Amino acid sequence: MPFSKTQVCNLALNSIGQESIVTFDEDSKNGELCRLCYDFVLLLMLNKSTWKFSKRRITLDQEELPPPAWGYLHRFALPSDCLRVIMDDDEYTSYNCSQGYKIEDNYVLTNSDSVNILYVSKDVNIQHASPVFISAFVARLAAQMVIRGEGTESMLQNMTALEQERFLEAALIEDNEGSYAKKPSSWIDVRYTYGR
Numbered sequence: 001m002p003f004s005k006t007q008v009c010n011l012a013l014n015s016i017g018q019e020s021i022v023t024f025d026e027d028s029k030n031g032e033l034c035r036l037c038y039d040f041v042l043l044l045m046l047n048k049s050t051w052k053f054s055k056r057r058i059t060l061d062q063e064e065l066p067p068p069a070w071g072y073l074h075r076f077a078l079p080s081d082c083l084r085v086i087m088d089d090d091e092y093t094s095y096n097c098s099q100g101y102k103i104e105d106n107y108v109l110t111n112s113d114s115v116n117i118l119y120v121s122k123d124v125n126i127q128h129a130s131p132v133f134i135s136a137f138v139a140r141l142a143a144q145m146v147i148r149g150e151g152t153e154s155m156l157q158n159m160t161a162l163e164q165e166r167f168l169e170a171a172l173i174e175d176n177e178g179s180y181a182k183k184p185s186s187w188i189d190v191r192y193t194y195g196r
Contacts, residue, residue: 002127003134009034011134012141016151016159037144045137046083046120049171053128056081056121061114065107072102072109081123082106132170139163 003011010020013030021031024038046054060076068075078085085103101110108115129137143159145151151159 003129005034005038005126008126008134008138008141009038011138012145015138015142016146016155018145033145033148037141037148041137041141041144042124042126043083043122045133045140046122046124048167049174050086050120051129051133052174053130053133054083054120054122054124055086055118057116057118059114059116060108068109073111074109074113076108076110076115078103078106078108078117079119079121081121083120083122085117085119130170130174132166132173136163136166136170139166 005024006021009024009030013020013034018030018033021028021034023031024034025031045051056079058079060078062076065075065077067073085108101108101112101115103109108117126134139159140163143156143163146156146159
């Protein structure tokens with residue numbers, strides 16, 4: 001079942017004892033709280049792991065920019081929605097640059113004529129997210145709402161612990177979907193493998 005912004009916010013609000021909103025844009029205290037926290041927390045969650053609904057693929061080969069002053073022959077602009085490039089995923093080879101590359105100031109510098117990249121987009125449709133992502137997102141959003149002053153210190157500790165638990169569960173499920181993955185042998189392995 002797809003979740004809307006309003007539904008996600010209401011799950012977070014209700015988990016810390018706050019009243020629901022009717023619409024995301026409503027003129028109310030809780031409506032303002034949702035707008036203050038939602039986009040910030042979403043970007044945090046997208047940056048915290050590699051979620052399937054946020055992945056995008058593109059080939060950069062239209063060179064319209066002057067080359068770097070030194071070190072590389074070509075410079076390509078990253079897509080405007082690129083939050084981060086995935087470079088060390090075991091399942092993918094993000095770049096086809098045999099001669100190396102660097103990312104500087106939202107540009108890919110390389111000696112190759114074209115670059116295939118897999119990246120995390122910040123322009124996502126939350127309705128395409130998995131239920132396990134939504135569960136972790138709701139807990140982190142609720143924790144952020146408490147930080148903004150809508151709850152107690154113990155509530156913040158509880159929501160933070162819940163978010164960490166749900167995040168690890170979501171990362172494991174997402175990583176195992178569609179491919180075999182070795183079960184981590186320890187919490188440290190989970191952090192190293194899924195906390196990127």
